[in-house]
């Protein structure tokens with residue numbers, strides 16, 4: 001296996017009860033083909049992380065609504081498969097194999113996309129890597145911090161910087177960032193590498209979004225809760241907690257494109273944020289209990305990530 005190849009694994013369907021509560025606990029998405037078509041028809045939409053999970057589901061829905069989708073991820077065979085399915089359904093898709101944690105590859109990607117498509121109307125910054133591992137297992141794993149930073153923060157920054165000049169010249173563009181609820185509530189134990197890197201991009205984007213607005217570029221951040229994908233699969237408890245199927249999560253991306261809200265988040269997130277700010281000590285107590293009562297998963301202990 002080369003550095004940029006990844007394993008293709010299937011994700012089992014979670015129980016109905018978990019999916020039902022997941023639907024209740026999450027914001028409503030947009031599943032209106034007419035509205036979506038109006039917003040994306042003939043637009044060029046770049047979806048990072050389009051080979052699996054949310055990115056794959058999102059790319060398929062956008063292509064079905066008439067967008068030309070540029071699929072970016074590392075796994076060439078999966079990109080080919082997704083692009084093939086989109087084309088077979090009558091859509092337009094182009095696959096670009098790229099390791100977004102490698103800045104030289106990101107720069108080549110930008111150059112190639114501008115050469116082949118001239119511009120990008122909508123960027124969906126979705127590719128990401130999560131690591132849940134306690135610090136006691138991380139003494140010799142500085143690379144965990146380097147690689148989460150590279151894919152969740154620096155790669156996306158480089159990509160946005162490469163696409164911004166075109167958006168600025170056209171005085172239009174949309175950037176949808178797939179973030180996590182984790183950056184809005186106090187950091188949970190074992191999530192240091194992931195949350196710090198997702199938080200870094202969230203902060204960066206919030207700042208530049210204010211500047212980009214003045215030249216016609218709109219930004220939306222989706223603070224996602226649990227999605228049943230390859231990413232959450234290694235933590236067994238997540239299979240029974242309330243979550244969204246990737247196709248439902250993609251409806252939130254559709255809503256962001258059509259309605260252009262500044263953010264989309266679960267209805268309970270703001271109350272949770274306020275509660276955690278007002279009651280810091282009890283929140284820290286809960287987090288400490290969480291650390292003591294839970295364990296690292298086999299994949300974290302096995303050091304195979």
Ligand SMILES: NC(=O)c1ccc[n+]([C@@H]2O[C@H](COP(=O)([O-])OP(=O)(O)OC[C@H]3O[C@@H](n4cnc5c(N)ncnc54)[C@H](OP(=O)(O)O)[C@@H]3O)[C@@H](O)[C@H]2O)c1
Pocket residue numbers: 006048049050051052053054055072073074075076078098099100101125126127128129130151178179180181224225226227228229230231232
């Ligand atoms: N799943 C959840 O519960 C959850 C919760 C909150 C937020 N999120 C966020 O949702 C987004 C999508 O995650 P997901 O759950 O759909 O995960 P996923 O199924 O693991 O998909 C991640 C995607 O990112 C791509 N990717 C990973 N590293 C890459 C790299 N170095 N260069 C290029 N592409 C790379 C993967 O493709 P290759 O492996 O082919 O490169 C894959 O297409 C992420 O940003 C994640 O942080 C997920």
